[in-house]
Amino acid sequence: MQLIFVSSRVMFKEHTKQKEEDIAVCECKYNASVPDSACGERCLNVLTSTECLPGYCPCGDYCKNQRFQKCEYAKTKVFKTEGRGWGLLADEDIKAGQFIIEYCGEVIPSEEAKRRSQTYEAQGLMDAYIISLDANYFVDATKKGSLARFINHSCQPNCETRKWTVMGETRVGIFAKQDISFASELAYDYNFEWYGGANEHNHVWEDGDERYTVDEFPLYDSAEDEPSARLLERMTSINPESIAMTDDYSEGSNNRLASALNVEPLYSVPVEAIAVNTGKSEPCGATKSFSEDTQKAFQQTNPIISGIQSDSAAQSFNFSSASDSKKRSAQHIPKRRSKQNGRKQFDAKHVAKLFASKEAQEEVIKYEELRKEATSKLDSLYDEIRPAIEEHERDSQDSVPTSVAEKWIEATCSKWKAEFDLHFSIVKNVVCPRQSATGETNPPEAEGKEDPVKYLTI
Numbered sequence: 339m340q341l342i343f344v345s346s347r348v349m350f351k352e353h354t355k356q357k358e359e360d361i362a363v364c365e366c367k368y369n370a371s372v373p374d375s376a377c378g379e380r381c382l383n384v385l386t387s388t389e390c391l392p393g394y395c396p397c398g399d400y401c402k403n404q405r406f407q408k409c410e411y412a413k414t415k416v417f418k419t420e421g422r423g424w425g426l427l428a429d430e431d432i433k434a435g436q437f438i439i440e441y442c443g444e445v446i447p448s449e450e451a452k453r454r455s456q457t458y459e460a461q462g463l464m465d466a467y468i469i470s471l472d473a474n475y476f477v478d479a480t481k482k483g484s485l486a487r488f489i490n491h492s493c494q495p496n497c498e499t500r501k502w503t504v505m506g507e508t509r510v511g512i513f514a515k516q517d518i519s520f521a522s523e524l525a526y527d528y529n530f531e532w533y534g535g536a537n538e539h540n541h542v543w544e545d546g547d548e549r550y551t552v553d554e555f556p557l558y559d560s561a562e563d564e565p566s567a568r569l570l571e572r573m574t575s576i577n578p579e580s581i582a583m584t585d586d587y588s589e590g591s592n593n594r595l596a597s598a599l600n601v602e603p604l605y606s607v608p609v610e611a612i613a614v615n616t617g618k619s620e621p622c623g624a625t626k627s628f629s630e631d632t633q634k635a636f637q638q639t640n641p642i643i644s645g646i647q648s649d650s651a652a653q654s655f656n657f658s659s660a661s662d663s664k665k666r667s668a669q670h671i672p673k674r675r676s677k678q679n680g681r682k683q684f685d686a687k688h689v690a691k692l693f694a695s696k697e698a699q700e701e702v703i704k705y706e707e708l709r710k711e712a713t714s715k716l717d718s719l720y721d722e723i724r725p726a727i728e729e730h731e732r733d734s735q736d737s738v739p740t741s742v743a744e745k746w747i748e749a750t751c752s753k754w755k756a757e758f759d760l761h762f763s764i765v766k767n768v769v770c771p772r773q774s775a776t777g778e779t780n781p782p783e784a785e786g787k788e789d790p791v792k793y794l795t796i
């Protein structure tokens with residue numbers, strides 16, 4: 339399996355041989371009477387989520403810190419769930435913290451992930467199998483992957499994803515969050531609650547897609563990080579379109595089944611060998627079907643699973659993987675900003691002149707000023723927090739400090755609000771025109787006799 343995994347990397351990403359001086363060598367000494375001595379919890383490499391390299395670890399063959407390399411997986415089995423397509427269950431008792439399986443697939447750069455996600459979406463594939471790996475790469479388990487691709491989402495998961503450095507490269511593993519008993523369904527939190535719903539704009543694949551208005555919008559990682567009700571209220575009231583959800587989720591199940599059967603596993607388990615547990619109801623309750631909203635949110639997004647939860651993310655905000663493709667790349671941030679700046683703008687002063695009433699003109703100009711102010715505040719805030727964002731890029735971590743993310747949300751919301759107010763004011767004055775002093779509803783001197791109504795489409 340490892341070989342295939344590596345070869346799949348070669349398709350898009352050269353496997354770079356680690357330089358000798360970059361290899362992390364721990365200081366453990368194997369002691370037969372202390373089993374944990376050979377790279378257990380206190381091993382320096384384990385503490386930094388880095389696997390020891392065979393031939394370099396002082397504990398030699400006793401080293402216990404090569405789980406990805408040696409594919410030390412727990413026993414698992416694919417089964418048919420009710421309403422969630424295929425799922426994966428524990429085929430033995432699993433201990434809390436235990437490495438269960440690596441999330442294998444084709445390692446592809448973000449541009450390729452973007453292209454594929456669009457293709458899968460166009461093909462009607464509703465299941466999401468693409469997850470972010472690091473700043474620039476994604477793992478696509480749609481066509482080739484390990485059994486980890488069958489693990490479903492749960493908001494009360496018994497597993498979690500963790501990133502490890504193995505031979506100098508980042509890899510993603512599924513780990514038990516708690517003791518898991520035999521026959522329990524495995525599940526982790528896809529962490530997408532902000533992905534497909536209110537933050538559908540984080541589906542930022544389309545460079546030319548002007549539907550989405552927010553750049554570098556930090557996402558919340560866990561319940562502890564929930565934004566204040568005030569912010570949420572502002573976000574949803576300002577951009578109601580972004581939470582509009584459509585489509586019926588149930589249609590996805592056929593595609594799910596087809597895709598499960600078409601899968602080309604990297605794993606050596608033939609698909610026919612998959613145990614199909616049709617008669618059984620949900621084995622453990624760890625995974626519930628998505629709520630209606632979540633299902634719709636899922637369907638609305640392209641097939642990309644949201645970000646991998648990093649160990650350190652507990653008190654931090656998390657960028658979603660979908661948005662990661664752009665957000666995480668240092669080159670992308672300025673590019674996106676210039677795109678944002680180059681977005682079709684309109685001249686509010688010119689629009690204001692089209693109104694007959696002085697009050698209407700003043701109101702539009704006032705809101706235009708407020709919009710400019712909010713935009714420039716957001717721009718200067720960007721410069722202020724840029725080091726933190728870039729640090730995040732370098733680390734390839736999923737998190738930026740909460741304080742930075744909060745500031746960003748606040749400023750972004752203010753900008754949204756200012757834009758909304760401006761647009762609202764124009765629409766209101768077009769729909770309910772105030773009369774000018776001369777009793778006219780349109781300005782006699784309107785340049786070129788433009789129709790103000792056309793600005794409604796701006």
Ligand SMILES: C[S@@+](CC[C@H](N)C(=O)[O-])C[C@H]1O[C@@H](n2cnc3c(N)ncnc32)[C@H](O)[C@@H]1O
Pocket residue numbers: 421422423424425464465466467487488489490491492590594595597598625626627628636
């Ligand atoms: C990584 S796949 C998981 C395996 C998938 N169930 C299958 O049959 O191949 C992710 C997809 O499974 C479905 N899924 C995952 N968790 C779910 C849940 N709790 N309820 C409903 N569908 C779920 C969604 O379609 C999602 O895009």
